[in-house]
Amino acid sequence: GDSVTQMEGPVTLSEEAFLTINCTYTATGYPSLFWYVQYPGEGLQLLLKATKADDKGSNKGFEATYRKETTSFHLEKGSVQVSDSAVYFCALSPIKAAGNKLTFGGGTRVLVKP
Amino acid sequence: ETGVTQSPTHLIKTRGQQVTLRCSSQSGHNTVSWYQQALGQGPQFIFQYYREEENGRGNFPPRFSGLQFPNYSSELNVNALELDDSALYLCASTFLQGMDVTGELFFGEGSRLTVL
Numbered sequence: 001g002d003s004v005t006q007m008e009g010p011v012t013l014s015e016e017a018f019l020t021i022n023c024t025y026t027a028t029g030y031p032s033l034f035w036y037v038q039y040p041g042e043g044l045q046l047l048l049k050a051t052k053a054d055d056k057g058s059n060k061g062f063e064a065t066y067r068k069e070t071t072s073f074h075l076e077k078g079s080v081q082v083s084d085s086a087v088y089f090c091a092l093s094p095i096k097a098a099g100n101k102l103t104f105g106g107g108t109r110v111l112v113k114p
Numbered sequence: 115e116t117g118v119t120q121s122p123t124h125l126i127k128t129r130g131q132q133v134t135l136r137c138s139s140q141s142g143h144n145t146v147s148w149y150q151q152a153l154g155q156g157p158q159f160i161f162q163y164y165r166e167e168e169n170g171r172g173n174f175p176p177r178f179s180g181l182q183f184p185n186y187s188s189e190l191n192v193n194a195l196e197l198d199d200s201a202l203y204l205c206a207s208t209f210l211q212g213m214d215v216t217g218e219l220f221f222g223e224g225s226r227l228t229v230l
Contacts, residue, residue, distance in 0.1 A: 036221075
């Protein structure tokens with residue numbers, strides 16, 4: 001079945017540091033790929049998405065590129081802020097499926113220190 | 115625009131009991147999904163409701179059941195609670211049209227269930 005593997009946290013960084021969270025997936029065909037973020041005390045929010053190979057999703061300074069050849073969707077941000085402290089989830093949605101059944105990775109907690 | 119709201123936010127049950135969790139979808143959405151998020155793990159898909167019918171189900175036993183109402187709100191029912199059912203239950207809504215699978219899911223803050 002479909003699966004998503006992401007690097008375990010916690011990841012602790014200083015403000016303005018470069019952030020990378022690795023995500024790889026296993027799925028048949030060409031799934032859509034997502035990054036969701038869960039800020040403390042809030043619900044999951046879509047951060048960015050990509051629906052086909054070589055697409056780059058971007059939002060709030062975060063970027064991720066859909067790499068079919070390596071089945072990866074790594075999340076990057078060039079200069080993190082304290083407000084980026086959150087749990088980040090990589091997820092996929094299978095193509096040609098009725099609805100939005102998302103398969104999530106285990107999440108990566110990121111802590112940015114001033 | 116009102117977002118996805120869930121109730122109750124926290125509840126405690128004992129093993130063997132039954133629980134009902136409620137979700138009001140975001141205005142304009144016609145589809146509701148439920149996810150179970152165990153502590154320290156990613157959410158797992160339970161099922162989805164579209165036009166008041168179950169439209170996809172994850173690897174959960176039949177004692178997990180649901181309903182969607184004409185106003186697109188939804189309930190998740192869990193019978194014969196087990197200790198492992200302790201988790202955060204997330205509701206998410208979206209607008210689905212046909213086979214579009216790329217619509218954004220909007221999540222509520224969840225209902226935290228503790229089974230003793």
